[in-house]
Amino acid sequence: MKNEIQKFDLVILGRGAAAFSAAIKASEMSDGGMTIAMVGTGPLGGTCVNVGCVPSKYLLEASHAVFNPSHPRMLGIFETSVKHDFSEVMNGLRSYVAHARDAKYAQVIESYSNVKLFNGLGKFVDRKTVMIVGQDGKESATVLGSNILIATGSSPTAPPIEGLSDAGFLTSDTIWNLEDLPGSFAIIGGGAIGLEIGQALLHFGSKVTIIEALDSLLPQTEPEIGYALRAGLEKEGMKFYLRARVSRVSKSANGKSIHIITHNGEEIVEADELIVATGRKANTEFLNLAAAGVDTDPRGLVLTANTMKTSAPGIYSAGDCVSKKLFLETLAAREGVVAVSNMFGEDMKIDYDSATWAVFTNPQVAGVGMTENEFSKKNGSCSCRVFSLENLTKASIIGETEGIIKITVDPKDNRIVGMHIMAPNATDIITEGAYAVKNRYTIDDVIATSHIFPSFSEGIKLASQSFIRDMSKMACCVE
Amino acid sequence: MDKKNVKLRIYGMTCDDCVATVTRGLKEQDGVLDVKVSLKEGVGDVMLDGEKVKPEDLLKNRVFSKPSHYKAIITDQ
Incomplete structure (x- = not known):
């Protein structure tokens, strides 16, 4: 039997920071009158609370609590070894994430009776209509939105490296399931994610090697800072291969062998575990954006004006699926507010310059x-x-x-x-x-x-x- | 004249006086030809002259601007 089309004032595709920010702003502006469908899969709250900012900061803080007492900086303060159990730290991390998700997302959205949650992936039928596909691959509902916000976020990607899939690897989505601390890590990618996770693991006692294709760290910042950060991390024991290309990954007796090409020729980095932190891709493949007339850039990111309006009338976009320079939870939330405000006729623009x-x-x-x-x-x-x-x-x-x-x-x-x-x-x-x-x-x-x-x-x-x-x-x- | 019909979803209306206020506000806007507002549905049906006013301009009408508590979005145009 065909599902009856359910009508909403606003259909939000996604359930992360941009989606929640937009839903709450729309509810506030309409005094709870706007009917909103929130469509998505995965845990509520999206990347930030579940596999992004929240667990990574928890892990970093815990690792500093272990590392700093054994590296005192002031005269007369002596080295102290902190007793810790990595497995318990990870249990604490997962428990905190569950608490934050529940307190900041699940309970919050329950208090908005005008918002209806749909589990499934949204797929555009036309500019106003979205089919929701359940885990079984079948249509579970169809919703029609007077306005639609695309806020489906992004996911980690892995480059096409020979042997990588067979050898296996962790990403910023999966590392939070670790129970025991491997003795050594190789991390492909020296961006923010690779450096944060790398330093946390280093501070817990692992050996960490960063493999980066560029010749410097954090190209978005001043070169003096990238250089100083690298020097500081090297002083702590982190090893770097810059301007290095990974040619092949293979399993070894105790872990993984990462074959890299540097100015020295081919070198092999041996590590117990491998993390790939080379970038993320927009979650837009399934959306059938062509049916709605929504344009994307060559990477699949949604093109928007600074009003967060897309190329299709009545369709807006916010968050990590938007084509832009900075991908941040705080920007995602702001973009959600800008999009909704403009649905109500305001002339609000996103300010990337002071982000x-x-x-x-x-x-x-x-x-x-x-x-x-x-x-x-x-x-x-x-x-x-x-x-x-x-x-x-x-x-x-x-x-x-x-x-x-x-x-x-x-x-x-x-x-x-x-x-x-x-x-x-x-x-x-x-x-x-x-x-x-x-x-x-x-x-x-x-x-x-x-x-x-x-x-x-x-x-x-x-x-x-x-x-x-x-x-x-x-x-x-x-x- | 470029006649256009624009449908609005209107929030914040609780009584017939609200309907009258919103209707009057929209009718006073240059280029608006006719307005029908439903309290029960919370919607407005606006006929306008597209050469004088854009549908989005309706949302900037003083009746939808602070300190008014009425708000609207376009549902169809």
Whole structure:
């Protein structure tokens, strides 16, 4: 028997951060009147809470708690070995993820009686109609939406490397099921995911080797920061192969052999376990976007205007399935709000220029706006300063001086156009950079603003002051 | 004249006075030719002159703008 078509004011394809953000905003704007269908598979909350930000930060924090006491930074503090059980840590991690998913997603959506959840994959029949296909591959329902939001997210991909599938590998989706800690890991991919997971495993005691195709780490940030982070991780024992191409993977007696081509010729990295962290692909293959007239880029990412409108009237997109430069949970949620606001006739636009991003290694890396190179390429010239944490009192006190604050300004008016930070708490203090870039503050605005002494935030003030005076001739607290 | 029929889903209406307020607000918009609003269905049927007003402009009508608590989306155009 054919399913009757169910009509909704809004059909949301996906159930992650962008989807939840959109559903809640739409409910608020309509005072709970908007009927919403939320269609998707997998655990509620999508990547971030289940296999992304939440478990990775849990694992990193636990690993630092093990590592830091055995690496004291202050005189008179002695090395202490922390007793721990990796298996129990992973149980705690999975338990916390389940709690966060329940508290922040399952219980939340239950409180919105106007939202109906559908389990299954959505497939466009036409611009307004979506067929929902269940796990058995059969149509389980058909929904019609006055507006439709595509927020299906992305999934890890693996490059076509000979022997990779047969040898087996973990990804950022599957590593959270680990019970025991392998003695060594090879990680293909030196981006944020590879570095965060790599440092966590290193801090728990594994040997970690990163294999990266590019010649530097974190190309989205300033080269000084990529270089400093690599130096810091190497000091902790992480091994790097940069400009390395993986030619083949094979099983070995105790694990896996990763054959790589470097400037030295072919080398073999032996590891107990292999993680592939080379990138993600948009979950758009199943959607039949052509039937709805929704255009994608060559990678399958949905093309949108800065209003989050797609090429098809009444269809919007938000989150990691959107064609853009930064793929972040925070941006996904904002895009969901922008999309819904525009459904109600507002003229809201997404602001990518002041979006902050972060890598939660220790020290952390965070950035906002343009790098020196990006601004120079666009405008022909720029002005920038690199401030070392060696000159920051708070960093010296706690012995964590391996860091940099780099600020780029428009030389025409000294307005801050980019800020990139490597510091123990870069993810917290980068918000000052976001305000500066978003509101077009000048370095004088930052200098004239009170900053706590001694603190890491003071480093941003000092980095701004370094535009106007020689820091080596400056006493503490000079305004 | 480019006559167009636009259907709206309207949120926040609770009584006949609301219907009257929304109807009046839409009718006062330049290019709007006729308006029928249903409280029961929570919908509006708007006939407009496409040369004078775009369907999306209806959502910017003062009756759907703050501090008004009425909101609308386009369901069909």
